[in-house]
Amino acid sequence: MRRIAITGASGVIGTVLRRGLKDFRIAALDLPQVDVRDYKSLLVAFEGQSAVIHLAWDWKENFQSGSASPDNYVMTCNVYRAAREVGVPRIIVASSVHADSFHGWKKRSLLSPDNTPVPDSPYGASKVLMEALGRYYAKKGLEVVCIRFGGVNRKDSANMPERDYGRVWLSHRDCCSLVSACLGVPRIPNNFLIVYGVSDNKGRIHDFSNPIGWQPVDGSK
Numbered sequence: 001m002r003r004i005a006i007t008g009a010s011g012v013i014g015t016v017l018r019r020g021l022k023d024f025r026i027a028a029l030d031l032p033q034v035d036v037r038d039y040k041s042l043l044v045a046f047e048g049q050s051a052v053i054h055l056a057w058d059w060k061e062n063f064q065s066g067s068a069s070p071d072n073y074v075m076t077c078n079v080y081r082a083a084r085e086v087g088v089p090r091i092i093v094a095s096s097v098h099a100d101s102f103h104g105w106k107k108r109s110l111l112s113p114d115n116t117p118v119p120d121s122p123y124g125a126s127k128v129l130m131e132a133l134g135r136y137y138a139k140k141g142l143e144v145v146c147i148r149f150g151g152v153n154r155k156d157s158a159n160m161p162e163r164d165y166g167r168v169w170l171s172h173r174d175c176c177s178l179v180s181a182c183l184g185v186p187r188i189p190n191n192f193l194i195v196y197g198v199s200d201n202k203g204r205i206h207d208f209s210n211p212i213g214w215q216p217v218d219g220s221k
């Protein structure tokens, strides 16, 4: 069984993945046992893993807070650097639809990850930075997938009060199949990929087409 490590494994998405990714032996890394700000502890935790999924995040920084948390930058840097140092071949990082502003998108075409992103908040800008660091490490040989997650919640509901939620919802089932596809594909083309993680929702804004064969099966009505 392949071994993978998940940072922030006790959170919303981490819990979904720990339940859904049945073909992997998962090292669940979260506070208080593992602090992702501590580089040395990551070197130990990442040893022998076939992939790392980086979800740990200080939620004081979110798309509504208007502020950034230095801890998030430290964690992002630590995870890439430690993965490279111990020879983990592939890393999946949690970016966000907030990396590229989507509220009020009026064009007929869908938002593509190929566009130059204009973040909608300091939080979104932190995600763009996370992706930029990924490009840097991809050049150094690490395979990097940045998933721009839409909305994942504990209830698996497409009906949440946030504006446009139903258009960016990602079901638990689609979340697990997307991460499975990212883990299972033999190679990440050019070592780097950004993919939108949204279900096939009514009024969808984002283009989820991708070179790894992932297709959502759920969608808001």
Ligand SMILES: NC(=O)c1ccc[n+]([C@@H]2O[C@H](COP(=O)([O-])OP(=O)(O)OC[C@H]3O[C@@H](n4cnc5c(N)ncnc54)[C@H](O)[C@@H]3O)[C@@H](O)[C@H]2O)c1
Binding pocket: 007, 008, 009, 010, 011, 012, 013, 014, 029, 030, 031, 034, 035, 036, 037, 054, 055, 056, 057, 058, 059, 075, 094, 095, 096, 097, 148, 149, 150, 151, 152, 153
């Ligand atoms: N849930 C969503 O709808 C959504 C949407 C877009 C992007 N994302 C991104 O996905 C990631 C995970 O989101 P989530 O909803 O599961 O968040 P969450 O807050 O539920 O989980 C984050 C986890 O990170 C852990 N954590 C925080 N600081 C840590 C540290 N120093 N060391 C170790 N662990 C630490 C927390 O304890 C928590 O369990 C985040 O990067 C978030 O920005 C989530």
